[in-house]
Amino acid sequence: MTSPANEVDEIATDEATHHSTGPSTAVVSKSPTRIAMERFRKDKLSMTAFSIVVFFFVAAVLAPILVKTGVLDPFGTNQDLLNEFSLPSGKWGGMSSSHPLGLEPGVGRDALSRVWYGITFSLAMSISATIIAIVLGVVLGIVSGASGGWADTIIGRLIDLTLSFPQTLMLLALSSVLVTFISDKLHVPSGNPSQAVYVVAILGLFGWTGIARLVRGQVLSLREAEFVQAANLMGASRARIYFKEILPNLWAPILVSFTLIMPTFVSAEAALGYLGVSIGPPTPTLGTVLNDSLSYADTDPLYFFVPAVTIMVIVVSFNLLGDGLRDALDPKGNR
Template sequence: MTVPSSDLDSHQIDPTATPETVAGEVASKSPTQLALSRLRKDKLTMISAVVVLLFMVAAIAAPFLVKFGVLDPYGTNTDLLDEFSYPIGKFGGMSGNHWLGLEPGIGRDALSRLWYGTTFSLFIAISATMIAMVLGVVLGIVSGAAGGWVDMVIGRIIDLTLAFPQTLMLLALSTVGLAFIRETVGIESQNSSAAIYVIVVLGIFGWTGIARIVRGQVLSIREREFVEAAKMMGASRRRIYFREILPNLWAPILVTFTLMMPAFVSAEAALSFLGIGIGEPTPTLGNVLTLSLSYADTEFLYFFFPALLIAIIVVSFNLLGDGVRDALDPKAQR
């Protein structure tokens, strides 16, 4: 009995094992175990996963560190600024108390603002991604499984959504949208209403990609035997959609989630630059970077650190998404 080389390459096999033993070992592994095995062998993906995990832990810990006084993103240190409101000392005022220096003009701690800003940026990105994923997955499943006029209507909605330029819509509807949120939700804070507005709009305009991916997968899954068997047994549409079809879609959903997250992190930074989103004094990666642009010539490090942090987050999530995609699809080439 011979074992295909493609299966042998994806496992660590005992050299003393017989072909029969090897075949049994390969056959005993589930697709999930095979994917995890390939994922663990991809060093670049594992490094990216560790970096992403560190950012998530840091983002969760930041509010507690602020509460206990370890981080101080709002406190000013004007006594450490010169007569021109620039940090005293080399490298933007770096010291043992201010590892990344001070913010020119006000003297706030740069590390505290970046760390705390990561929490808000990732919260916005994750929330918008969840809205987009729920809309996209549900509508994609319904469109692909129902077919007919339902598929046609959802397809036209996708085309109509793609026809609207997302950034221009955010700018054009910002005044009306913020006022609507404050009146309906009862939120008086400008930053809170702005955060909700950005999350909702990014989610509403970001679901079309995952919907098309899910629809394409469902078109093939709905013809399989277990779906036909569920229909013959009288299963409801809801059960067929979400108990029979949905569990077979976790791979494209997971990959899309890891690739959509960095896109929304970049979108938040871009919207802050355009004046939409959370503003001062609450820090986000976007508004910290926007503020640092005014000092890019005189205090380069103050501009460099937020730009580098955004780049690391985006690249890490993208590499993790690519690695997960390759692990779930062994035929794909990095």
């Protein structure tokens, strides 16, 4: 016969068994990348900037296709739509259903086609220069931080020398000489192709110092990590330690640096276009279109503001995207 105390114990045991075998909430682990992306998606400003950046990239890719199919016409003139002062007839710079952003004063080319096609060349040169700067900065930063000693000293002095170089003056002074060298020695077609190679090379070769210093600082802490020490003890080569052990842990600052360097080069290309160093007419870039519009800033302000606002939106969007990625990947940092 069961005693009341034993009955109470049996009831308690049954209840405990029932609760232990009941439905349980599974704990789902999240990778650091997933956590960062969720944090990034919650930032509405960064998501808006990301959408604008994607829009400009899609527009840049579609522009050559639209030009070949005749949808865009950045080179055709419309002299019949200009008045006796070579200004677009009608209000707002000749805006119409055929020319939504008006016409270029003096020539009569479609402003929308010029700016849209110019985005393609500006982004292409900026991306190419950014890739060169990132590759140089990452490689030299890793070597400097991981090796130390004389290698660190030489790379540090090279950074100081590059930063002290009068970049703009040398761009203007050596433009004709280096463009001729690129055309003759590297067998790049003369004219705009060699000019574009010159601009990309100069921007990339002078823009790597910031990322190199950033990577060096990250590597100084990573080289003392246990996995790097273990690779050293196992006899791994320097190249494996640099690019197999250390480099995969640097993708976050590299990604952020890309989004921050890119708008700098967009602005630099626009400045070079204004100085007459970038691609020349009739091929448009945002810099050359802005340069052409300066002469008509008073008589046709719309043609001036369209490329200026386009450059501003691209630069601001990339900067906000870089800030958002930095906040998502490093929540302890401040915007």
